[in-house]
Amino acid sequence: MSTATAAAASTSLSSSTRSRSSPSSRILATPRRSLPARPLSSSPSRFPLGPVSAMATPGEAASRKKLLIFDAEEDLAASLAEHTAGLSEKFAAERGAFAVVLSGGSLIKALRKLAEPPYLDAVDWSRWHVFWADERVVPKDHADSNYKLAMDGFLSKVPIPANQVYAMNDTLTAEGAAADYEARLYQLIKNGVVALSPVTGFPKFDLMLLGMGPDGHIASLFPGHPIVHENQKLVTYVEDSPKPPPKRITFTFPVINSSAHIALMVTGAGKAGAVHKTLSGKESSSDLLPVEMVEPQDGEMTWFTDKPAMSMLSSI
Numbered sequence: 386m387s388t389a390t391a392a393a394a395s396t397s398l399s400s401s402t403r404s405r406s407s408p409s410s411r412i413l414a415t416p417r418r419s420l421p422a423r424p425l426s427s428s429p430s431r432f433p434l435g436p437v438s439a440m441a442t443p444g445e446a447a448s449r450k451k452l453l454i455f456d457a458e459e460d461l462a463a464s465l466a467e468h469t470a471g472l473s474e475k476f477a478a479e480r481g482a483f484a485v486v487l488s489g490g491s492l493i494k495a496l497r498k499l500a501e502p503p504y505l506d507a508v509d510w511s512r513w514h515v516f517w518a519d520e521r522v523v524p525k526d527h528a529d530s531n532y533k534l535a536m537d538g539f540l541s542k543v544p545i546p547a548n549q550v551y552a553m554n555d556t557l558t559a560e561g562a563a564a565d566y567e568a569r570l571y572q573l574i575k576n577g578v579v580a581l582s583p584v585t586g587f588p589k590f591d592l593m594l595l596g597m598g599p600d601g602h603i604a605s606l607f608p609g610h611p612i613v614h615e616n617q618k619l620v621t622y623v624e625d626s627p628k629p630p631p632k633r634i635t636f637t638f639p640v641i642n643s644s645a646h647i648a649l650m651v652t653g654a655g656k657a658g659a660v661h662k663t664l665s666g667k668e669s670s671s672d673l674l675p676v677e678m679v680e681p682q683d684g685e686m687t688w689f690t691d692k693p694a695m696s697m698l699s700s701i
């Protein structure tokens with residue numbers, strides 16, 4: 386995405402759209418291709434979706450990628466909670482389920498406001514179905530487990546039915562756990578819990594919540610690893626992750642990129658290099674970082690960032 390394009394696009398946002406966002410955030414949008422306009426729900430929403438759905442009004446082309454830059458982590462967390470709660474309400478109303486994918490890292494702490502008023506009581510948690518974009522192949526009670534991280538920091542504080550939290554089977558090998566998670570996913574597609582993208586033929590999660598490592602990895606898709614090119618499987622595995630622990634399972638790019646909404650949380654100066662490579666607009670077809678390969682095929686993507694992460698992009 387070129388920063389010039391982004392800045393120009395931001396000026397076209399209406400003042401009403403701007404006023405819905407946190408006063409300490411800036412909204413930059415980059416139109417890539419037009420999506421069919423999606424009418425907003427006619428019933429009043431308890432959680433206005435803010436900039437993302439505010440732009441998807443009838444007759445108005447929606448942007449596929451948006452960039453939010455926050456001054457304070459507190460504001461980012463508030464915006465992420467509003468975004469997630471709004472999508473929960475929308476998908477619960479539209480299809481009776483909200484299929485949301487978690488990752489590890491600081492993302493879980495950033496979700497904390499969902500477990501507080503007003504969201505704690507107002508969100509229909511019974512509609513939530515929770516998955517992981519990636520998991521370390523360790524027991525569920527291990528300090529490295531993404532399940533444990535999410536359970537301790539978020540899931541134990543909200544009333545999601547336990548049988549709608551789809552943890553990796555921690556009794557299997559990495560290969561076995563990936564195959565098992567994929568088989569369960571196919572079953573949930575069959576049941577209608579997870580939608581299928583008519584565009585890609587891959588599962589279409591309602592919301593994919595991702596973080597990014599300083600090396601530009603997302604989920605357990607690491608730079609230069611052959612599994613970044615996996616284009617058949619839904620779930621695959623690594624046994625040689627450059628970041629410990631070495632054994633992990635992960636959603637593949639076709640699954641990630643088929644999501645209805647991707648929220649990518651990237652904060653801190655340590656991420657500035659990868660953010661610069663991704664957003665500076667300099668096309669590089671070879672040696673793409675995994676984060677550069679996040680390209681929604683049938684949905685929208687929102688970056689939740691801060692100024693340190695954006696610090697190498699001088700024109701933003």
Ligand SMILES: O=C(O)[C@H](O)[C@@H](O)[C@H](O)[C@H](O)COP(=O)(O)O
Pocket residue numbers: 488489490491492519531595596597598599602603604605628
């Ligand atoms: O499995 C992992 O190694 C982590 O889950 C990792 O993928 C994390 O999501 C990113 O490194 C971002 O983490 P931070 O937001 O904490 O920097």
